[in-house]
Amino acid sequence: MTTRLCATPDEAVAGIEDGSTVLVGGFGMAGMPVELIDALIRQGATDLTVVSNNAGNGDTGLAALLAKRRVRKVICSFPRQADSWVFDDLYRTGRIELEVVPQGNLAERMRAAGAGIGAFYCPTGAGTLLAEGKETREIDGRTYVLEYPIKGDVALIGAHRADRMGNLVYRKTARNFGPVMATAATTVIAQVHEVVETGALDPETVVTPSIYVDRIVQEAGPR
């Protein structure tokens, strides 16, 4: 599956279908694929399930996607923020579904999807609201909750550099969910600060190997 270098974010997000599950990288603004989200808004896919750590900030990016009513459901760990008014209003008026997932389960469930794990027993959340209705099991005297993979149709992630083959490196804490989401979606689209020639990245330092990356686009905007 050869990685395609796209000229624009619009080319990169072409073909995303209504009803898709879209994994969106970033933790706050760090690693957030802003240009891809803006292109997704222009592209028009709707009835989406968005999987991301947060549920949008201010009026741009994910929040703008939500405001346009393109999102049926959000799966995230922390929707409530000082500036999450778009989500807050949609949620309080019953116009969006929410699945709150502990942040570690969010990451591990996507890893499981990428790694071919059918389900796993995890101690997080045992005995809490977020495990209600879920299967549990005692293992060596500890209670574990059975958690299932979260697989994406598409992942939109931000990275620092890509080579032309599609290998990715990240920068500092902007790495966050990108490498995990890249393993967990059928089509992985990366927005990068810079595209370099194949061979320019040290193979020891590649974080997301090219096998996981379908399309890359270099950011147009200033950082």
Add this chain to the structure above:
Amino acid sequence: MTTRLCATPDEAVAGIEDGSTVLVGGFGMAGMPVELIDALIRQGATDLTVVSNNAGNGDTGLAALLAKRRVRKVICSFPRQADSWVFDDLYRTGRIELEVVPQGNLAERMRAAGAGIGAFYCPTGAGTLLAEGKETREIDGRTYVLEYPIKGDVALIGAHRADRMGNLVYRKTARNFGPVMATAATTVIAQVHEVVETGALDPETVVTPSIYVDRIVQEAGPR
């Protein structure tokens, strides 16, 4: 848990107790912590369970540990090799136990131990001898086998460079099991080609963060 820089491999392996489960890194000779294994032979711990991809080659290293009858059980994916005569003889004469584990399960079961996962459903081996007696479950029409973590009391691993804090980087395919084993054992001991000052490793390239490493020792021998 501050990482301790040891002067010798003997200092590094001091205190390993009889009956321990010892994870031993390496795939063939790449990443094999030869000096630590030799020190473990001198140290004398016995009744060990050894977890490693192979079961020793020739008459040195792991094979020498086996030959001295210090190992009760081997958990590995591929014991049979052209030069695994020490293991072969012990096994055929009923003097050593063997648990054969698919290589991916070996890695994933150690990852689970390090990641706090109680058990996981995995498709590998379903319907084969290696899943006999194991719990299975259909998930989305596919059969998965329930696998449990493999936790070590001690891990002996080889790495390329350590900084004095204990951060590790590896070299090429010598990385193999080292990073996984480092997460899965109570006491992690790394033999490295070189110890550098803290700050000399690029934080983006650290593969095993210092939190996982208890003791490091620089190799005495030539590479």
Add this chain to the structure above:
Amino acid sequence: MTPNDRATTPVTDRQQPLGKHDIAALIAQDIPGGAFVNLGIGQPTLVADHLPADSGVVLHTENGMLNMGPAARDGEVDPDLTNAGKVPVTELPGAAYFHHADSFAMMRGGHLDICVLGAFQVSAAGDLANWHTGAPDAIPAVGGAMDLAIGAKKVFVMMTLFTKDGTPKLVPDCTYPLTGLGCVDRVYTDLAVFDIGAHGVRVTRTFGITPDELAARLEVPLTFAEGL
């Protein structure tokens, strides 16, 4: 191996309740040198300001970093380098970056020595409630709290002992939705420090309150350390 003990200067026991900076200083004194520590968002981040520069304490932030440095000052701000509260921070020599699944594997696998969390309530059995008020119109948001609560070797809570209206936050049973069961080891408050374990709830320090007053204001059975 246990973290190195580090010479500490105890906070002098006060005749007055502690402020949040005093509580943070107290917690910092109880963190052994060389420990790997996660400081929850909000007040627990203040603990970092009270760790001696030579403590060797390594801070973890769940968004993928070990050996996090202090908050970034003007001119140091890097949008790619923040803590879990999304505040710009710095990196120290010996730092390491990793992705979210690796970061939470580290937390959930029991590799952190200590985490310090805020709380709405802590129960006598060490149950923690810190993510949800249970109010019907509240938007639930859990972040990494549940992972930290069950993952760290020791969980310290930093909170005021009473709400503004005087309701105790150390309670027989939590009435707010739980974050984790039986996970809290120690509770640092403005009025006292509590150890929680198989022995029950034991008061180890008090600040501006007598043991009798404390016992009278809490519904939790207490024992007291010698000398209190």
Add this chain to the structure above:
Amino acid sequence: MTPNDRATTPVTDRQQPLGKHDIAALIAQDIPGGAFVNLGIGQPTLVADHLPADSGVVLHTENGMLNMGPAARDGEVDPDLTNAGKVPVTELPGAAYFHHADSFAMMRGGHLDICVLGAFQVSAAGDLANWHTGAPDAIPAVGGAMDLAIGAKKVFVMMTLFTKDGTPKLVPDCTYPLTGLGCVDRVYTDLAVFDIGAHGVRVTRTFGITPDELAARLEVPLTFAEGL
């Protein structure tokens, strides 16, 4: 997205059975450009020698590398760089290294387009037996075979069609211990190529054997591609 189709020069159908290098060449022709491929230890590694330099095929080795290059020649040998058969190899531009859990996650998560494996037996249902002869004194050793068998999008088998004593290796049911159930998509042999799927076993090529002879020597029901 599908791998790019690549212009290939088909192996001319032979009046003689293929040798192992011919089989390897045939498999190489069927690997689409840009595919991510794992070649099992033993004969499947020969396939690499027949991939055109401009194919864009990326080789994976389960001991933690993508974009593996050819075997190392004298002077290139690096003890830290081997393939899964522990043979010294080289790296190509755009290579990446990763640890064993990540490597097997890649395999088991369905990210490899094709793997090529040797076999003792393949059944009509696509069951694979390639790790254990079942002999009572055999020392079992599985390596990564079971992970590859269930993980790759397409599993190609490369083997002789008969053992040295003439026993078929394509069989109604495997008698050797299984590696994986229903996992084989295509079988390349010295005498014929077989597609296995819901349609049963379909012969797509023959080499030095007639369809009637093939049907007579195998106990597996066969269908034949047009023109055979």
